[in-house]
Amino acid sequence: MKSYSAFAYVYDQLMEDVDYDEWTMYIEAIFKRYNINPLNIAELACGTGNVTNRLAKRGYNMIGVDIAEDMLYVASQKAKDLKIDVVYLNQDITDLLLPTHLDTILCICDGINYIIDEKNLFKVFQGVHNHLKENGLFIFDISSYYKLSQILGNHTYAENLEQVSYIWENYFNEEERICNLDLTLFIKEGDIYKKYEEDHIQRAYKEKEIIKMLKKVGFKKIESFDALNFLSPKETSERVYFVCQK
Numbered sequence: 356m357k358s359y360s361a362f363a364y365v366y367d368q369l370m371e372d373v374d375y376d377e378w379t380m381y382i383e384a385i386f387k388r389y390n391i392n393p394l395n396i397a398e399l400a401c402g403t404g405n406v407t408n409r410l411a412k413r414g415y416n417m418i419g420v421d422i423a424e425d426m427l428y429v430a431s432q433k434a435k436d437l438k439i440d441v442v443y444l445n446q447d448i449t450d451l452l453l454p455t456h457l458d459t460i461l462c463i464c465d466g467i468n469y470i471i472d473e474k475n476l477f478k479v480f481q482g483v484h485n486h487l488k489e490n491g492l493f494i495f496d497i498s499s500y501y502k503l504s505q506i507l508g509n510h511t512y513a514e515n516l517e518q519v520s521y522i523w524e525n526y527f528n529e530e531e532r533i534c535n536l537d538l539t540l541f542i543k544e545g546d547i548y549k550k551y552e553e554d555h556i557q558r559a560y561k562e563k564e565i566i567k568m569l570k571k572v573g574f575k576k577i578e579s580f581d582a583l584n585f586l587s588p589k590e591t592s593e594r595v596y597f598v599c600q601k
């Protein structure tokens with residue numbers, strides 16, 4: 356089943372609780388911490404462009420990459436409304452091919468968890484490393500092992516909103532470290548609610564194994580943080596950020 360198709364058109368409503376302004380400010384705080392002023396940036400798995408468009412609005416040259424055409428359609432419509440130029444590319448990030456070398460590459464809000472095969476994750480990291488300029492930064496986050504196994508895993512969430520309601524059933528397989536996220540959406544279309552189903556699969560990675568892979572790819576400096584601050588991740592951190600310098 357295709358992910359992020361019907362979901363693309365209600366994604367922003369369902370992400371209303373996420374403070375993308377704060378997330379964008381955090382990325383800029385990372386630039387400051389590393390004393391860099393990037394100009395050319397790509398966001399991998401950019402979705403509906405919430406971070407990409409914000410950074411473009413703040414003057415960065417942005418490329419957004421995603422595998423889901425519908426997410427990119429929403430992202431580019433939003434860029435058009437904001438009167439900003441963003442290059443949106445429909446690509447699988449395991450076969451990354453960007454037109455230029457970049458100062459910074461981002462992958463924000465679980466893009467890495469969607470790469471469920473370790474060999475493919477290594478390919479993503481290699482692709483990023485190849486497309487970065489010397490000293491360039493790769494900044495990404497993951498939903499932590501703790502979040503996928505304890506908070507989402509084997510729990511059901513539901514929300515009843517005006518334009519969309521959803522039931523979100525999650526199953527965590529400890530052995531495979533896979534979280535199946537089964538989403539049933541009821542989207543208002545005129546006077547009726549139409550039912551859509553999407554299955555997403557995410558992999559729970561441990562910090563250590565990610566750092567080992569990043570080192571193998573050749574990043575010379577790697578730091579990890581609890582989301583939105585510069586403290587070390589805790590056992591119960593739900594989102595962990597990685598900052599890697601080429």
Ligand SMILES: C[S@@+](CC[C@H](N)C(=O)[O-])C[C@H]1O[C@@H](n2cnc3c(N)ncnc32)[C@H](O)[C@@H]1O
Nearest residue numbers: 359400401402421422423426447448463464469
């Ligand atoms: C949770 S969304 C995050 C979107 C956006 N970064 C944000 O912050 O809202 C995850 C995105 O990853 C994309 N994705 C998953 N696997 C991918 C792959 N192999 N290549 C490119 N994009 C992928 C999905 O299409 C989806 O848009």
